[in-house]
Every structure is written in structure tokens, then in C-alpha cells.
Amino acid sequence: MDNHKGVLVCGETADGKLAPVTIELLGLGRKLANELGEPLSTLLMGSKAGGLGQEAIAYGADNVYVAEDGLLDHYNSDGYTQIAADLCRQVLPSIMLLGHTDIGLDLAPRLNGRLGGGLAVDCTALSIDPATRLLVSTRPVFGGNAYATMLARSARPQMATVRAKTVPPAERNDSRQGQVIPVEGKIDPSALKVKVVERIKEQVDGVKLEDAEVVVSGGRGIGSAENFGMLRELANVLSGAVGATRPACDEGWVPARLQVGQSGRVVSPKLYIAVALSGAMAHIAGCLGSKVIVAINKDKDANIFSVARYGIVGDYKEILPALTAKLKELKSV
């Protein structure tokens, strides 16, 4: 007999507040829990987690489990896995939701390995099948070129990591009632086999690729490191960032951290200008979320035109200087 019940959201905090993705998951979790007629719980970890209990209740949680331990102030795989696994064994949630974040990416598969549940990662849609009451998860596969719909028939918990901004945030209601429950048991420091010795923030010159509202990307057709200068000028005028395909990075024309695509960064700017790149599956995977894609390519049959809103068929060397100059002029008006 399956005695797993309820939805558990693995919460995250940022700067002493609930992380935006956690507020989104509480909204989603509330909806799923209501459909099942079961409770929504959340787990918050860190020495100040208790202070956020009422906030989590206001956003929809019935029960807030707080693990207040200084060893959990920063994410570490061993400690978080232990606390979350112990809680799951005690609470027996039917569904567990995590953000597809730095934490979720590491914690969800490991926790699932320990609990023997069924996990779908990077989900873009989640629902309850009315007939079976099972969680149905949809996620991009093959770099976003296909979507798979998955479920876990009997493995519990049914786990999912959910992409940030996939669902709207929960609405806050400070009159909601719920319980804040301290998690029993402390972490044994000797159980932390892997030690985090340093955290280093990367300094980026100019706009960070993932945060940029405009990305100008070049492919193999750019031909040299020097020629990327033309893309940089265009990006500067638009206060954007420069990206590149894997072949362009492999050639050493630009650093690997500028790679957009399946094995690089996934970007979703307002405007993505794809220059002299054909649009291989792996590259498209990294830019499909862009609002508008503009393609500039010599080959009118290049795949990139099939995902672009606007295109110019021609040699980018004859197009970019005029494009940059005109945009500069329009900006100064």
C-alpha cells in the first residue's frame, strides 16, 4: 500500500529571503497539492531558516520543516542530501519539487539515488493525471529539439526539478495558517566527506552572457578571432554580449565561456543576432528561448533561418558595419 502523501518543496534562500524560484515552486506545489487534496510542505535549511517559516506559510505551505544548522548555511552536497533524505523518509512525500538551480542540479539526482524515487529534471510543465493521480512531467530533451513526457508509476517520491520562471510566483497571503516544525537531528561534521574550501565569484567584463538582453553570436563563418571584433562592436552599441558556437570556441577565436548551446550557456535575450552560423541542433538548444532571433548568413538554406524572425542573406562583413552604424545613429536620436 502506498502511504506516500503530499507535496514537499525543497526551499532555497537568498540574502536572507526565500529565493524567487522557491516562491514559484510553492505556487505550483499548492496547486498540485490541492488537486490531490493533500498537504503542501517545504524544507528550509540554514541557521536562520526558522525566520522564514511564516513567509513560506504565507506563500502556501501547510508545514514548514526547518533544519537550523550552521553547517547548512552554504550548500554542500553531503549535508543537504542527508537532511533532505532523512526528512523524506520521515514525512514520506508523494511528490518532491526542487528548482533547476545550482542546488537542484546537484541535490535532486543524488537525493533520488539515495531514496530510489523517480526524477524528471529541468521540467517546463507539471500536472496531475486525473485518472491515476500521478505526477506527469514534461521536459526538453535532445537540447530542446524534442520534449519528453514522463512519470513514475510506483517509485516514490515522484521528483521534479523545475526551471526558474516556468510558473508564476505564489501569491502572498499573511493570514494563512500553518506549522513551523524543527527538523530533529544534527549533521555530524564527519559525515561531510567532501569539503567546500573556497567559493569564488567570477568577474565578468561588460554584460554577462546569461543576463544580456541582446546577444550577438558568431559561428565558424566568422573565420578568425579578429573578425569577432565586428560582433563586439555591434554588441557594444546594443549594450549586449558576444556569444559563439562550439566550433568557433573550439577554433580558439573566443573563450569557451562564451559558447552558446547545449554544452555551453543557455540564453534567452530579447534579441539574438546569429551571424555566420548555420544553426546546428546543439547551438539552437542554447538560444531557442530568445524572443526574436535575427539571422545573417550567406547560405539562404542555412537552418538558422528556420528559427529566425528576421534575416539577411549575405556576407556579414558587408552587413555588420552598416548595421552597427545605423543602430548607433538611431540610439543617439
Next chain:
Amino acid sequence: MNTIVCIKQVLDPEIPPAKFKIDPEEKQVIPPPGVPPVISVYDERAVEAACRLKDKHKGKITVVSMGSQKAADVIKHAISMGADEGFVLQDAAFENLDSFGTAYVLGKAIQKIGGYDLVLCGRQAADWGAGEVGSILGEMLGIPVVTLACDIQAVDQTLVVKRIVSDGFEVLEAPMPCLITVSSEIGLPRLPAGPRLMMARKKQIPVWKAQDIGAESSKLDKANAHTEVIALSVPTRKTECEIITGSTPGEAAVNLALKISKLI
């Protein structure tokens, strides 16, 4: 230092999407004709990471790949890069396993090989991309797990690992044996030198079946799968591309500028 690297053969992700076809009934991708499958990009980086450790500290690299007989090609590729030997794990019972089943089979093979200090996997496969197998495998083997490594150094009996996070990186210390998943930021894989290429091509790659690694049939039974794919679809894209023209390339560029300046 003895390292075992788990690698997967996948559909070449550098193909144009027009060649990407699926069979919605079987929930499978139809391999495009004339396009040979390749080693998954992150797994190739994991082999590179193993080779760098071997360059410095000697030892042995063993690669395993679960898949079809053709997976011998990716094993040979890893050997041409610097691995010492490899095994293909192929059995009808291994087909279409979920992440748990895959981790179970790899774990059984790894236990058979034995004597390892480090197990490496790519951070995720280039096809289904769940990024789960490495972590589940680490849990099954009962060894610590570090994900998303971009640098691995061995210092005495400790591994110092740099791992990627969204705003930078973390430096971790992990004991051996442990399992590490490797991200592409570790850098480009080496190009195999001619003689190694020749040697690898001639190498016989043993194939291990379920009984060779002592895999229990109940663990491979689809009825016991943890997850099941119930639908696979290719999204239809409705983008209509408006081709901007002009009497000269410069004029086309000006016309494009007028369009896109309204968007930002």
C-alpha cells in the same frame, strides 16, 4: 591512480535539426542515415580529465560504455586519447533502461573491474540530458559525489576539484575513491596522435553481457523502472522568417536596423 570513465555514444548533436526525426510510437529518435553517432561531448571531456591525471600521476584508465556493439567505436576513441582498456556493456536487457537501470549496470561493471580511485562521468548526456546517472551511480557505489567539475588535481590522497556554479566556482576537497561528473569548462579534449589512433583501431573491445557482470534480471525488468517516458514529441515552430533586402548589403543592413531598433 586508477580511473574508470563511463561514456555514452549519442546522436551527433551538431546535425541540422531537419535531420532530427523521432518515432513517437516507440518514443525513440530515428538515427539519421549516414551520420555516425559520436561520444557524448561531456563524456569526452571526462576522458580528457582522466588523461590529464594520468599524465601527471601515471596509473590506468578503463572506460565502459553501455549501448550497442557500435559503442566499441567510442571506447576506441577513448583509447586513442589515452585510456588503457575498455568494455562495451551490451545486452538486450540493457536496452531503454532508465537512469537507475543504467547506473545499476555501470555499477556492476565497475565492481567487476574493481580497484579504482576515481570514477568519472560526463555531467549529462548530450541526448536525454538528465544528468542523473553519475549521482545515482555514486550513491550505489557508496562513494562521495562531486558534480560539474571544471578542474581536478590530485594532491596526496585528496582530489581538489573546481566545480562550476552560476556565478563562479567552488573549490572542493574530496577523498578517494569518489565519483566526479565533468563539465565542458574543463577544456578541449586532446587530438589523438597517429600511432595511438592506429593502436586503438586494432584493439579488440570485449563485450560484457548481463551475466558477465552479475546483473540481476529483476533490476533490469522494465516493470521495475523508476521512470517511464510516456510521450516524445518534436515541437512545431511557427516562425516565419522575413528576409530583409536592399539594393546593396549596406541598405539591407539599414533596413534591418530599423526593424530591430524597435525591439530593444
